[in-house]
Each structure stands twice: as C-alpha cells, then as structure tokens.
Amino acid sequence: MASPDATPRVALLGWDAATADAVREHLYPLAWDFDGLTLSDLGNFRKQTVNFAVPLLKELHGAGILPVLVGRHPTLLTAQYLAFGELNRQVGICVADSDMHLSDSPGTSTESAGNLDAAIYRDRSPVYHLAHLGSQRQLVGPRLDALFLRRHFERYTLGQSRGKLSDLEPTIRDADVFAFDLAALAAGEAPARRGFHPSGFSVQEAGQLAFYAGSSDRLSSFGLYGYEPGNCSHHEQKVTQAAQAQLIWYFLYxxxxxxGDFPVTTAGLHEYVVDSKVTDRLTFWRSDRSNRWWVQVPVPDEEGEERNRLVSCSYEDYLQISQEGKLPDRLRIAFSRY
Structure with a gap:
C-alpha cells in the first residue's frame, strides 16, 4: 500500500501535436503552486491510434504515474478506459460533456456517437460505473435514460450540475478516469470547441470540477478533449487554448x-454506525486528513472490489440518513450496483 503522504507523479501527453503544443504555450507560463508534485512532459503520441496508446498508458498506470492527456478528438477516451480494462479492474468513469457519445444499444455506434461504447458494451471487464456531468436535454436522445436506469449509472444534466457544484465532488471521487470535453463549456468561454449550443459550464466552474478530480486519491487518469478551431478567429483559438491550460492547472493543483486517504489507506478513518429505516444498519467513515466521507455498501465483504464497497458521500448524506431516515438517490443507485 502506498504511503498516505505520497503525491503521485504526473505525465503530460499530447494526442495531436498542434493542439497539445498550443496548450503548453499557455500552461507553462502559469504560476507553479504545486509543492511536492513531479510533472514530466512526455511529448506527443507518435501514432494517434487507440492500439498504440493503450500499452503506453497501461505502463504508466503500472508505474504509478498519472497521465494528463490533451487532444482534439475524444477517441482518446477509449484508450483511457481500455488501459484500465486490460488490468481487469472494476473501473469507474466520469465524463463531462454536453452530449453523450454513447449508443443506446451495442453494435449501433456511428462516427458522431459511440466513444463510450468500448467501455459500456465490452464483453470482458465492461465498465463498472459511469457518471455523466453537464449533459443537455435537447442534445441527448431519451432512449439513453433507460440504459442509465438499467445499468445504475449516474447522470447530472447541466442544470443539476451547476445547481451546486460541491454535490458533484463525491461522484467525481468515485471515478478512476475523468474526461472533460470542451463541448461542456459555454460557447463564450471556449469558442473553439465542438457544437453550436450556447450553454455550458463556465471555465471557473469547470476548474472546480478539475480540482475535485485532481484531489481524489482514487483518480488515475485525466483527459481533456474537444478543441475544434474550425473557422474561429486567432483570438478565439487563443482563448480556448488558455481555457484548457487553466483546467489542467486546476487539476494539477x-x-x-x-x-492520502481512501483508497490509499483506511488508517485514520473514523467509523459512524447508523441505524436506518432504509436498511438494517449503515456504516459511515470520515477521514481526519481531508474531512471527506464514505459509506460502506451493505453487502458481504467478498462481493466486489474493496475500493468499490466504500462509496464516496458527503456529510449532508450522513445527516439525511441519520436524522431524516432517507437514502439519497446517489447512494441508492450505488447500492443497486451490487
């Protein structure tokens, strides 16, 4: 088990050189405020294919190095997941995007939809959990709602996501892989991104989500995609490049x-046992180091991986169960996965 004080090494990798190098120009002049953090720039992928990327990412994961991936096309998300899938682990993915690049059934993927298909419909070691942030109702077909219900996935629309950003922290903390598509940003915040929809997160809000992802001891891969310069002016391209650099900065921060708390170690976690109306008894855990909370899934210890049997939650979740006897929807969905 790693030391609870160990800060992971981080590696910056570009998918396509033009996009990644432009982001680097904006990232490196920013203030270095990351004491103890080691960042290595590994340059850009020599080949932009999933088959080429997966072995490299798998090797980085094996060495305890956290990759930060920058590119235009979200196909790299497939490589992000498969690098974990090859390890036969129960992988959690969190995606921020205005749309869902996911087919409603296997074998129906098209060029415009299906970047998540390799994770969701994979025969061997399919994704354990998917959480989707920032989707917009007018862009997502209703047939995906049935898939999310059936697989016990989480979906937070743009309105729900922006309502209280801190409510998303436990969701992000349960992910191994986080992918942010620039299409999740408002057009005025990142004009050189995919799509003509005007709504989305502000860069400030997205920076908060990136910080949540970076501060999670479980998260092991971060991807930033969706840069589409198209017919944008030079100024609009620069603004969008700077937005990407800012998101990476907040992730690194x-x-x-x-x-160094769960899943690095369970030492220092305080136990709180609650008699609940919704189940016989629930056990909550709070970390002294971060003041973050988890709840233990009420299943035998031999079921599922240990890191999935403790589900991230909030102090408000604890109060809702202990004082009101109500099980928050997110925890109900999490328990249903067992």
Missing amino acids: GVSQRK
Whole structure:
C-alpha cells in the first residue's frame, strides 16, 4: 500500500501535436503552486491510434504515474478506459460533456456517437460505473435514460450540475478516469470547441470540477478533449487554448493537495454506525486528513472490489440518513450496483 503522504507523479501527453503544443504555450507560463508534485512532459503520441496508446498508458498506470492527456478528438477516451480494462479492474468513469457519445444499444455506434461504447458494451471487464456531468436535454436522445436506469449509472444534466457544484465532488471521487470535453463549456468561454449550443459550464466552474478530480486519491487518469478551431478567429483559438491550460492547472493543483486517504489507506478513518429505516444498519467513515466521507455498501465483504464497497458521500448524506431516515438517490443507485 502506498504511503498516505505520497503525491503521485504526473505525465503530460499530447494526442495531436498542434493542439497539445498550443496548450503548453499557455500552461507553462502559469504560476507553479504545486509543492511536492513531479510533472514530466512526455511529448506527443507518435501514432494517434487507440492500439498504440493503450500499452503506453497501461505502463504508466503500472508505474504509478498519472497521465494528463490533451487532444482534439475524444477517441482518446477509449484508450483511457481500455488501459484500465486490460488490468481487469472494476473501473469507474466520469465524463463531462454536453452530449453523450454513447449508443443506446451495442453494435449501433456511428462516427458522431459511440466513444463510450468500448467501455459500456465490452464483453470482458465492461465498465463498472459511469457518471455523466453537464449533459443537455435537447442534445441527448431519451432512449439513453433507460440504459442509465438499467445499468445504475449516474447522470447530472447541466442544470443539476451547476445547481451546486460541491454535490458533484463525491461522484467525481468515485471515478478512476475523468474526461472533460470542451463541448461542456459555454460557447463564450471556449469558442473553439465542438457544437453550436450556447450553454455550458463556465471555465471557473469547470476548474472546480478539475480540482475535485485532481484531489481524489482514487483518480488515475485525466483527459481533456474537444478543441475544434474550425473557422474561429486567432483570438478565439487563443482563448480556448488558455481555457484548457487553466483546467489542467486546476487539476494539477488538486493533485498537489491530495491527502492520502481512501483508497490509499483506511488508517485514520473514523467509523459512524447508523441505524436506518432504509436498511438494517449503515456504516459511515470520515477521514481526519481531508474531512471527506464514505459509506460502506451493505453487502458481504467478498462481493466486489474493496475500493468499490466504500462509496464516496458527503456529510449532508450522513445527516439525511441519520436524522431524516432517507437514502439519497446517489447512494441508492450505488447500492443497486451490487
């Protein structure tokens, strides 16, 4: 087990050189505020194919190095997941995007939809959990709602996501892979991104989500995609490049602030047992180092991986169960996966 004080090493990798190098020009002049964090720039992929990327990412994961991936096309998300899938682990993915690049059934993927298909419909070691943030109702077909219900996935629309960003922190903390598509940003915040929809997160809000991802001791892969310069002016391209650099900066800042609690170690977690109306008894855990909370899934220890049997939650979730006897929807969905 890793030391609770160990800060992971981070590697920056570009998918396509033009996009990644432009982001680097904006990232490197920013203030270095990450004491103890080691960042290595590994340059750009020599080949832009999933088959080429997966072995490299798998090797980085094996060495305890956290990759930060920058590119135009979200196909790299497939490589992000498969690098974990090859390890036969129960992988959780969190995606922020205005649309869902997911087919409603296997074998129906098209060029415009289906970047998540390799994870969701994979025969061997399919994704354990998917959480989707920032989707917009007018862009997502209703047939995907049935898939999310059936697989016990989580979906937070743009309105729900922006309502209270801190409510998304436990969801992000349960993910191994986080992918942010620039299409999740408002057009005015990142004009050189995919799609003509005007709504989305502000860069400030997205920076908060990136910080949550970086500060999670579980998260092991971060991807930033969706840059589409198209017919944008030089100024609009620069603004969007700077937005990407800012999101990476906040992610790195989050990594530098990791506390080394679960799943790095369970030492220092305080136990709270609650008699509940919704189930016989629930056990909550709170970390002294970060003041973050988890709840233990009420199943035998031999079921599922240990890191999935403790589900991230909030102090408000604890109060809702202990004082009101109500099970929050997110925890109900999490328990249903067992």
